[in-house]
Amino acid sequence: MNFDVVIIGGGLAGLTCGIALQQQGKRCAIVNNGQAAIDFATGSMDLLSRLPNGENVVNFDRAFDALKAQMPTHPYCLIGKSQVIEKAKEFEVLAQKLKLGLLGSVEQNHHRVTPLGGLRATWLSPNSVPTVMANKALSYNSIAILGIEGYHDFQPQLLADNLLQQPQFAQMSIRTGYLRIPELDFLRQQSREFRSVHIAQSLEQNIVFKALIQEIELEAKDVDAVFLPACFGLDSQEFFNRLQDSTSLQLFELPTLPPSLLGGRQHKLLRQRFESLGGTMMNGDRALRAEFEGDRVKQIFTQIHENEPISATHFVLASGSFFSNGLVSEFDDIYEPVFHADMVKTEQFDPTNRFTWTTKRFASAQPYQSAGVVINEHCQLQKCGQKIENLYAVGSVIGGYNAIELGCGSGVAVVSALTVADHILANLAQ
Numbered sequence: 001m002n003f004d005v006v007i008i009g010g011g012l013a014g015l016t017c018g019i020a021l022q023q024q025g026k027r028c029a030i031v032n033n034g035q036a037a038i039d040f041a042t043g044s045m046d047l048l049s050r051l052p053n054g055e056n057v058v059n060f061d062r063a064f065d066a067l068k069a070q071m072p073t074h075p076y077c078l079i080g081k082s083q084v085i086e087k088a089k090e091f092e093v094l095a096q097k098l099k100l101g102l103l104g105s106v107e108q109n110h111h112r113v114t115p116l117g118g119l120r121a122t123w124l125s126p127n128s129v130p131t132v133m134a135n136k137a138l139s140y141n142s143i144a145i146l147g148i149e150g151y152h153d154f155q156p157q158l159l160a161d162n163l164l165q166q167p168q169f170a171q172m173s174i175r176t177g178y179l180r181i182p183e184l185d186f187l188r189q190q191s192r193e194f195r196s197v198h199i200a201q202s203l204e205q206n207i208v209f210k211a212l213i214q215e216i217e218l219e220a221k222d223v224d225a226v227f228l229p230a231c232f233g234l235d236s237q238e239f240f241n242r243l244q245d246s247t248s249l250q251l252f253e254l255p256t257l258p259p260s261l262l263g264g265r266q267h268k269l270l271r272q273r274f275e276s277l278g279g280t281m282m283n284g285d286r287a288l289r290a291e292f293e294g295d296r297v298k299q300i301f302t303q304i305h306e307n308e309p310i311s312a313t314h315f316v317l318a319s320g321s322f323f324s325n326g327l328v329s330e331f332d333d334i335y336e337p338v339f340h341a342d343m344v345k346t347e348q349f350d351p352t353n354r355f356t357w358t359t360k361r362f363a364s365a366q367p368y369q370s371a372g373v374v375i376n377e378h379c380q381l382q383k384c385g386q387k388i389e390n391l392y393a394v395g396s397v398i399g400g401y402n403a404i405e406l407g408c409g410s411g412v413a414v415v416s417a418l419t420v421a422d423h424i425l426a427n428l429a430q
């Protein structure tokens with residue numbers, strides 16, 4: 001098997017890179033082992049929400065110099081400000097083409113409502129979730145937050161109490177209530193199965209649509225807007241849109257505690273797009289090791305193709321962080337298991353010294369969360385201090401930054417993916 005590009009990992013980063021390459025007629029394969037972070041994510045995509053010193057970011061362009069001064073190892077600082085902004089804008093266009101239904105712009109962060117009723121700065125959000133700009137109040141006077149009876153991953157009262165602490169919601173009248181949906185009774189008997197995915201599945205199969213609308217209208221009474229848990233519509237937003245069209249109420253959906261359906265829906269659209277462009281998806285397979293020839297990767301071996309290596313002109317590592325086994329930790333080492341690429345080492349964090357992996361305060365940002373591989377400005381990887389010409393890293397396998405602390409996980413994924421696609425396309429054209 002021979003391809004122009006083989007990508008290891010089919011999450012947000014791998015698929016974005018694969019789509020950009022397929023769109024230009026390159027032959028790509030994605031070797032993908034399992035679920036990705038996006039399957040659990042909120043649906044909102046952060047470019048940069050905070051600086052390392054804790055300051056909130058409103059505009060990426062204006063915040064960049066401070067980021068560079070405070071954290072020069074951040075992949076954005078290696079890729080460069082103008083390239084990051086260009087690729088972020090390119091993703092906004094791609095997202096529109098893919099009909100991801102995302103609102104927002106690189107010009108200014110907005111705030112999204114978290115599953116616990118906080119507000120978090122973000123770059124792009126699904127058009128079905130409530131968002132607020134900086135200090136502006138939401139344009140509704142009254143809202144109802146409605147949960148689903150027996151479903152614990154969405155707590156209307158907690159959400160309401162926390163939202164009322166936010167200046168943008170403080171003047172609002174917020175009511176809470178629960179939808180009684182008899183079609184879900186069989187799930188209630190096995191409470192561990194009572195999750196957003198199962199609720200959405202059973203509603204699509206069983207729902208008496210009219211009864212659900214009546215229940216929402218009964219509980220909402222005469223409010224201006226209704227916040228529902230994102231449990232309506234498994235594969236797409238279509239079911240939620242139908243609910244919206246069938247009532248005069250303004251409905252919004254909120255991400256639930258993970259897994260949240262909003263990210264899963266995006267994942268499906270990205271995968272469909274890659275495949276419809278002719279990309280080869282090798283699902284359920286795991287890249288195990290690689291064979292090198294000088295400063296290039298020659299081929300990789302996978303679990304299914306252990307005796308029939310896959311070769312390509314370029315390879316992209318998009319295998320994610322610990323969450324997806326893109327990084328592995330043992331007692332005294334954190335490493336990247338496929339290529340054994342060089343890992344980022346800083347004054348605060350050394351992957352071979354476990355005493356540097358955590359801080360004493362449980363709730364603080366933990367140094368191990370910035371673990372990952374070393375890249376250069378083109379996102380090329382290095383091994384034993386040597387650059388590997390045809391091997392790149394994209395997304396959360398890259399080290400030198402903490403995506404949870406800074407709010408930049410999806411941004412790094414798509415910006416690095418489109419940067420790598422550009423570099424590969426230029427190289428293949430030579």
Ligand SMILES: Cc1cc2nc3c(=O)[nH]c(=O)nc-3n(C[C@H](O)[C@H](O)[C@H](O)COP(=O)(O)OP(=O)(O)OC[C@H]3O[C@@H](n4cnc5c(N)ncnc54)[C@H](O)[C@@H]3O)c2cc1C
Pocket residue numbers: 008009010011012013014031032033034035036037038040041042043044045046047258285286287288318319320321323324325326338394395396397403407408409410411413
């Ligand atoms: C609960 C949750 C909420 C989040 N919320 C937000 C948010 O609000 N905003 C935001 O910006 N970001 C958020 N993120 C982070 C964001 O989703 C990730 O940063 C981003 O999706 C990372 O994408 P990735 O493609 O780099 O990695 P991943 O999504 O981890 O994908 C890596 C893929 O590679 C596969 N893989 C690994 N090793 C191999 C191998 N050897 N062979 C084959 N396949 C392999 C894995 O199975 C996986 O499918 C959230 C993440 C989580 C988990």
